[in-house]
Amino acid sequence: xxxxxxxxxxxxxxxxxxxxxxxxxxxxxxxxxxxxxxxxxxxxxxxxxxxxxxxxxxxxxxxxxxxxxxxxxxxxxxxxxxxxxxxxxxxxxxxxxxxxxxxxxxxxxxxxxxxxxxxxxxxxxxxxxxxxxxxxxxxxxxxxxxxxxxxxxxxxxxxxxxxxxxx
Amino acid sequence: xxxxxxxxxxxxxxxxxxxxxxxxxxxxxxxxxxxxxxxxxxxxxxxxxxxxxxxxxxxxxxxxxxxxxxxxxxxxxxxxxxxxxxxxxxxxxxxxxxxxxxxxxxxxxxxxxxxxxxxxxxxxxxxxxxxxxxxxxxxxxxxxxxxxxxxxxxxxxxxxxxxxxx
Numbered sequence: 001x002x003x004x005x006x007x008x009x010x011x012x013x014x015x016x017x018x019x020x021x022x023x024x025x026x027x028x029x030x031x032x033x034x035x036x037x038x039x040x041x042x043x044x045x046x047x048x049x050x051x052x053x054x055x056x057x058x059x060x061x062x063x064x065x066x067x068x069x070x071x072x073x074x075x076x077x078x079x080x081x082x083x084x085x086x087x088x089x090x091x092x093x094x095x096x097x098x099x100x101x102x103x104x105x106x107x108x109x110x111x112x113x114x115x116x117x118x119x120x121x122x123x124x125x126x127x128x129x130x131x132x133x134x135x136x137x138x139x140x141x142x143x144x145x146x147x148x149x150x151x152x153x154x155x156x157x158x159x160x161x162x163x164x165x166x167x
Numbered sequence: 168x169x170x171x172x173x174x175x176x177x178x179x180x181x182x183x184x185x186x187x188x189x190x191x192x193x194x195x196x197x198x199x200x201x202x203x204x205x206x207x208x209x210x211x212x213x214x215x216x217x218x219x220x221x222x223x224x225x226x227x228x229x230x231x232x233x234x235x236x237x238x239x240x241x242x243x244x245x246x247x248x249x250x251x252x253x254x255x256x257x258x259x260x261x262x263x264x265x266x267x268x269x270x271x272x273x274x275x276x277x278x279x280x281x282x283x284x285x286x287x288x289x290x291x292x293x294x295x296x297x298x299x300x301x302x303x304x305x306x307x308x309x310x311x312x313x314x315x316x317x318x319x320x321x322x323x324x325x326x327x328x329x330x331x332x333x
Binding site for chain 1 (some may be wrong): 175225268270271273274275276278280281284285286288289291292297299303304305307308309313315316319320322323325326327329331332
């Protein structure tokens with residue numbers, strides 16, 4: 001079962017449960033998560049595979065638009081994947097040091113996370129121009145970034161739920 | 168029932184269903200959403216109200232830390248609420264024009280959406296500095312980690328509710 005099938009099957013609630021457990025009265029005691037990195041890698045791979053098909057089914061492109069869209073899409077996803085690697089590095093550095101983190105390390109990771117977030121927005125700004133330069137309409141471009149945002153939001157929520165808090 | 172109780176009750180799957188329906192083979196036909204603004208406002212109010220309790224229950228602050236933490240927290244949230252107002256404006260402008268949007272308007276809304284995301288990261292960067300003047304980097308990192316969990320949940324719920332442009 002791929003992660004998207006899993007999500008479709010309505011199991012996202014279970015994935016998100018730890019995040020929502022935050023709302024409990026007493027502090028959350030976090031589970032161990034030595035297998036966090038493989039789990040995240042699996043999530044990224046599975047979503048990556050399904051992602052193209054989801055975008056394709058929802059973009060409603062003509063053949064001529066498709067010819068201009070897909071090469072840029074692949075380039076875009078490659079760049080976003082690099083930012084994903086940065087984010088994954090923050091998560092695993094964090095996981096490795098969570099209970100004995102120095103002040104410098106805590107500071108570095110918080111900034112690195114936000115910096116990766118800004119880089120992600122910057123890449124989207126670049127590609128917004130590139131898509132339109134290829135003659136795709138602003139409406140088509142907007143539709144693509146909406147689909148992309150929906151997928152990112154689901155993955156971010158799944159990730160956020162899986163990362164335990166620092167002590 | 169508050170929005171968070173609703174989420175806790177496992178209804179998030181239902182909220183996310185439209186986003187996940189994207190995965191279907193045929194294009195999604197979007198429902199009408201004349202009541203989108205009140206729904207977003209409700210989400211903001213409810214999450215805003217519960218948000219403070221969630222942060223409080225999970226920050227594990229000493230009294231002395233709490234005395235320094237909460238004033239900055241309230242200032243921070245006020246900045247985020249202003250940003251939230253921009254987002255509500257964006258979503259309602261979008262909703263009003265979704266089926267007959269000009270190229271200029273589509274472009275403007277797209278840029279505004281990205282600008283809001285960038286601004287959110289920048290406000291957080293500012294407040295990392297402000298919190299660290301008063302509290303340890305570990306405590307600050309814990310706070311922003313809780314924030315990112317709450318934001319991710321809110322973003323997913325919102326993304327699920329907004330239909331695609333035609």
